[in-house]
Amino acid sequence: MDLWWVFLYTMVIFVPFLLIQISSTFKFHFKIISYCILCVTLSTLAAPVCLLKNGGRTVDNMRIIRAFVRTMKYVFGLRYEVKGLENFRIDGPCVIVSNHQSVLDMMGLMEILPDRCVQIAKRELMFAGSVGLITYLGGVIYINRKQTRDAKSIMAGVARAMTDDNLKVWVYPEGTRNNSGDLLPFKKGAFHLALQAKVPIIPVVYSSYTSFYDRKKSLFSGGIIKVEILPKIDISGVKEADIADLTDRCFHEMRRVFFRLSGKPYTPIKQNASSK
Numbered sequence: 001m002d003l004w005w006v007f008l009y010t011m012v013i014f015v016p017f018l019l020i021q022i023s024s025t026f027k028f029h030f031k032i033i034s035y036c037i038l039c040v041t042l043s044t045l046a047a048p049v050c051l052l053k054n055g056g057r058t059v060d061n062m063r064i065i066r067a068f069v070r071t072m073k074y075v076f077g078l079r080y081e082v083k084g085l086e087n088f089r090i091d092g093p094c095v096i097v098s099n100h101q102s103v104l105d106m107m108g109l110m111e112i113l114p115d116r117c118v119q120i121a122k123r124e125l126m127f128a129g130s131v132g133l134i135t136y137l138g139g140v141i142y143i144n145r146k147q148t149r150d151a152k153s154i155m156a157g158v159a160r161a162m163t164d165d166n167l168k169v170w171v172y173p174e175g176t177r178n179n180s181g182d183l184l185p186f187k188k189g190a191f192h193l194a195l196q197a198k199v200p201i202i203p204v205v206y207s208s209y210t211s212f213y214d215r216k217k218s219l220f221s222g223g224i225i226k227v228e229i230l231p232k233i234d235i236s237g238v239k240e241a242d243i244a245d246l247t248d249r250c251f252h253e254m255r256r257v258f259f260r261l262s263g264k265p266y267t268p269i270k271q272n273a274s275s276k
């Protein structure tokens with residue numbers, strides 16, 4: 001008899017808990033799939049507009065892509081609070097580095113994307129159907145992360161194109177998505193690029209998504225994202241041998257801002273800023 005009650009009570013507590021769990025996982029995946037479908041739909045609509053207006057692969061298409069993507073935040077209840085936009089107002093090219101938390105970052109990217117700016121992306125993105133096509137039309141630069149020697153030679157070519165075509169380049173120096181509530185160590189490519197092109201670096205920091213978006217907890221609700229565009233880092237006087245220091249400086253500055261924007265107490269780390 002007693003065992004029967006234990007069983008009943010366990011079920012009364014366990015079954016609703018299980019259902020809530022299933023429905024929240026379902027809701028999370030439903031939202032992520034909706035996001036992907038919306039990306040595919042909007043890029044299918046934007047591609048002909050890009051082709052008709054600008055004819056082919058050009059950075060000018062980024063204005064069209066930006067206009068399309070900026071409508072998406074309303075669907076997912078996201079709001080951006082942007083500070084420091086004036087720091088983007090520099091003549092000529094620069095390297096922009098920012099933290100990368102999720103596929104949702106495309107909305108935050110397009111929210112503040114300056115004119116004549118292309119991104120560095122993993123080459124797999126090229127094959128993502130109409131999304132791949134739209135990134136191609138916008139002039140995104142693809143790198144093969146498994147062949148870093150090729151990636152470096154592509155980046156060297158980009159340095160030349162930046163000055164020739166007056167391009168800004170957006171790099172995610174963590175090199176991959178990271179939703180851990182901290183920054184990953186930075187790769188050095190972006191900093192080599194700035195030095196080779198002799199252009200300043202502009203760090204951009206987005207606050208942590210973890211309060212409203214967390215893959216592990218199947219959490220995805222609306223929220224506010226704080227964005228700060230930091231003053232440019234001048235590279236005059238920096239030599240190849242100083243790249244590690246430059247990377248370090250930028251990493252720690254961005255990490256400090258990341259914690260401040262995310263409302264978390266800053267915890268210094270001993271680990272090296274750049275990956276080995």
Ligand SMILES: CCCCCCCC/C=C\CCCCCCCC(=O)SCCNC(=O)CCNC(=O)[C@H](O)C(C)(C)COP(=O)(O)OP(=O)(O)OC[C@H]1O[C@@H](n2cnc3c(N)ncnc32)[C@H](O)[C@@H]1OP(=O)(O)O
Pocket residue numbers: 038039040042043046065068069100106119120121122125131134135138140143145148151152153155156171172173174175176177186187188189190192193243244274275276
């Ligand atoms: C209309 C609706 C549409 C809706 C859809 C929306 C579409 C929106 C459209 C458009 C938006 C597109 C947005 C795309 C976003 C995608 C994001 C991603 O894909 S993130 C992944 C790829 N990104 C990266 O990986 C970062 C770049 N990576 C680097 O810069 C790396 O540094 C890299 C690949 C060049 C090398 O990586 P290593 O793993 O080898 O690591 P290291 O530590 O950096 O380098 C090793 C050694 O090589 C030297 N090195 C690196 N780069 C060098 C260089 N350029 N020259 C000389 N030496 C270099 C370093 O100093 C280091 O040497 P020592 O260890 O210090 O001795």
Ligand SMILES: CCCCCCCCCCCCCC(=O)OC[C@@H](O)COP(=O)(O)O
Pocket residue numbers: 035036037039040100102103104105106122125127128129130131175176177178
């Ligand atoms: C064939 C249909 C495919 C549909 C896919 C639609 C998805 C839309 C996503 C918008 C662009 C997302 C770009 C992005 O954020 O890529 C992730 C990489 O930065 C990091 O890669 P990873 O974490 O190392 O896998």
